[in-house]
Amino acid sequence: MATKKETPEEAEAEVEANASPKKKKLMIFGGGSAGVIAAAFIAATLAAPSKREYKVFEGPWVASISPDNIQTNLKGENHKRFLVFAAEAYFEAYDEQYAAARVQDPAYLSLVKDVILQVSSRRTVDEVNSEVGKAAFREDLRQSIDPFLFPVQIGKTSTPADRESESGLKMGISAIRSNFRTPLYDGKLYLDVPAGTVRLGRGQPTRFDGTEKDLRVEDEHGRYVFLDVSRLTDGFEGEVMIGVHGKTREILLTHWTTQ
Structure with missing residues (x-):
């Protein structure tokens, strides 16, 4: 009795049909895991905060x-x-x-x-x-x-005399007497307008009433700057860069x- 010769395509289909259910499940599970991992990676990438800009001289x-x-x-x-x-x-x-x-x-x-x-x-x-x-x-x-x-500048202002757009901070009248010489991207002011306080680095918070145009603020080392806090942004709470460009x-x- 003659035997029908299988084509390569028919042989492959027969192997797949005879595969054990366990193996099929493993194959499906493997594909599912890859999808889960890929989805998790994408989610983590989207959720990761962008790195803060930092520069050096x-x-x-x-x-x-x-x-x-x-x-x-x-x-x-x-x-x-x-x-x-x-x-x-x-x-x-x-x-x-x-x-x-x-x-x-x-x-x-x-x-x-x-x-x-x-x-x-x-x-x-x-x-x-x-x-x-x-x-x-x-x-x-x-x-x-x-x-x-x-000279000492605040944030990304173009000149020392400019007011920082987000916080409303500006260098004070006696700014040129400031002895704080930290690079801009390393110096930090912590401003809390609702509380009426501003802090330089790890220094003590300095209180203000919002009318001062030459407020002296010191850091933990006794270095100081003079600030104009007369036109601050209502409700602003946050960190502002302060320092020198060179x-x-x-x-x-x-x-x-x-x-």
Whole structure:
């Protein structure tokens, strides 16, 4: 009796039909597990909070501290002797262009020229011409200019004078006297408008009544800032960044003449 020859397709169908129920269940269960795992992965991915933006200083870079040479009178001889110099700041920052933008700010130029006059008027021509005296002069300039080149700012404001959009916070009238020099992405203010308190870092909460335009707030190390809390956002409770956009590492003298 002739036997019908099976095609490959028919043989495969017969194997599948004869498979044990247990094996079939295992196959189905395996597919179900993969689906459950995939669904769980997607759900976890969607539920995971996005990472908070964080930046560190980059560089170092160099920028002029003034668009023109600076002339200043020196100590002694009825201030008839004077110094003409040009200098650059050797700095680190979040953005290389930040320092260049600051130098174009008329308020910055006035403040820097004033502080340079204060630094130079305490020195004689002999002091600024000696190697030791010149090094001390550069360091004094660095410490004096840094708060103007990289002032304390709140949040992602464009300039130090801007009000932070979400909280309504702004730097106070005496902001330039702030000695808090923490990088912006590391400094934190904790503002509770309903409670009328603001805290810098891990310092003690400072109370306010909402009319202060120059409120002094200290952190746990005694470093302080001055804040304008006169136009805060009603009901705001949260964390606000505060700090500087860069740091002056050194002042480099590019031109130097005494007469």
